[in-house]
Amino acid sequence: MGIEPSVTSPRLLHDAYAILAERPVRPIAGGTDLMVALTAELGEPPDQIVDLWGLDELRGITVDSGALSLGALTTYTEIRRSAVCREHLPVLVEAAATIGAAQIQNRGTLGGNVANASPAGDTLPVLLAADATFVLGSIRGERTVASSEFWPAYRRTALAPDELLLRIRIPLLAGREMRFRKVGTRRAQSISKVVMALGWRDGEPAEPRSVAAPWTEVRLALGSVAATPIRARATEAALEGRPPTPETADQAAEALAAELHPIDDVRSTAEYRRIVAARVLHRLIREAGGW
Numbered sequence: 001m002g003i004e005p006s007v008t009s010p011r012l013l014h015d016a017y018a019i020l021a022e023r024p025v026r027p028i029a030g031g032t033d034l035m036v037a038l039t040a041e042l043g044e045p046p047d048q049i050v051d052l053w054g055l056d057e058l059r060g061i062t063v064d065s066g067a068l069s070l071g072a073l074t075t076y077t078e079i080r081r082s083a084v085c086r087e088h089l090p091v092l093v094e095a096a097a098t099i100g101a102a103q104i105q106n107r108g109t110l111g112g113n114v115a116n117a118s119p120a121g122d123t124l125p126v127l128l129a130a131d132a133t134f135v136l137g138s139i140r141g142e143r144t145v146a147s148s149e150f151w152p153a154y155r156r157t158a159l160a161p162d163e164l165l166l167r168i169r170i171p172l173l174a175g176r177e178m179r180f181r182k183v184g185t186r187r188a189q190s191i192s193k194v195v196m197a198l199g200w201r202d203g204e205p206a207e208p209r210s211v212a213a214p215w216t217e218v219r220l221a222l223g224s225v226a227a228t229p230i231r232a233r234a235t236e237a238a239l240e241g242r243p244p245t246p247e248t249a250d251q252a253a254e255a256l257a258a259e260l261h262p263i264d265d266v267r268s269t270a271e272y273r274r275i276v277a278a279r280v281l282h283r284l285i286r287e288a289g290g291w
Ligand SMILES: Cc1cc2nc3c(=O)[nH]c(=O)nc-3n(C[C@H](O)[C@H](O)[C@H](O)COP(=O)(O)OP(=O)(O)OC[C@H]3O[C@@H](n4cnc5c(N)ncnc54)[C@H](O)[C@@H]3O)c2cc1C
Pocket: 026, 027, 028, 029, 030, 031, 032, 033, 034, 035, 052, 072, 073, 098, 099, 100, 101, 104, 107, 108, 109, 110, 111, 112, 113, 114, 115, 116, 120, 121, 122, 123, 159, 163, 164, 165, 166, 189, 190, 191, 192
């Protein structure tokens, strides 16, 4: 049995800030994670809730100052239907399409995925690999935190108790390519065992006739393989400056298997995750190289 929390539903952001500054209160967006906690089966449920759903200031998908900006309340359905997302960051649309089923996609938000800080959150590797930043706000003002700094430990975030996540900003880099892959028990409604996002830009080919350009600014991010979503920096270094050839793929897959130290849990063994992550990376490089 759950408890009946007290819920406040402000319509203006500064009213929400005032509530958060006054007392310990838990934000709720779509509620698809938080409602599970309200049954008290997963730890202490919150007794005071501030409902963000009426805050129009946390909505909207725009492109400004060279970045794709998504309000924290953007749902997966909105991402899937957004022509702006499809044009500028199709890999986020692909990730959104793998989350839950229609009901969860209609209600679950990108901001909720970020703030919930599950290592299995499917959009988090995409945001890490895309060098996303998060705009946080409170009665004290706004600040921006890099995604690489946002999840310091298991289920922890850089959010202070009185802060809200306002927007997710993704710099739009000319010529950036990204790929996404989620491995779960089945195609729908599954929590990932391994989730991966890979990003790069094509550099100048070493010789004019070389078929594949070397990769630069490589980003490789993974979820479900550690206590937090992570960047695989040794593997990124192994890929940097190399074209996507079979040799590169073999070496990068080896580097990733050596770099990862996943956990055993109910969904999968550490060994399975390591082997699958290395194979998924190999396949993504092969697909990118067209061989
Ligand atoms: C059946 C089912 C299937 C699911 N499948 C997937 C899946 O495939 N992949 C996946 O990644 N997730 C999945 N989820 C988890 C969930 O749907 C997502 O994490 C979703 O994005 C959470 O968003 P929400 O708006 O519902 O968050 P909420 O439940 O409202 O909030 C989640 C947490 O974030 C905090 N929070 C939310 N918004 C803000 C904000 N703007 N500022 C500060 N704190 C905030 C809340 O206080 C809470 O701690 C699934 C859940 C269910 C129930």
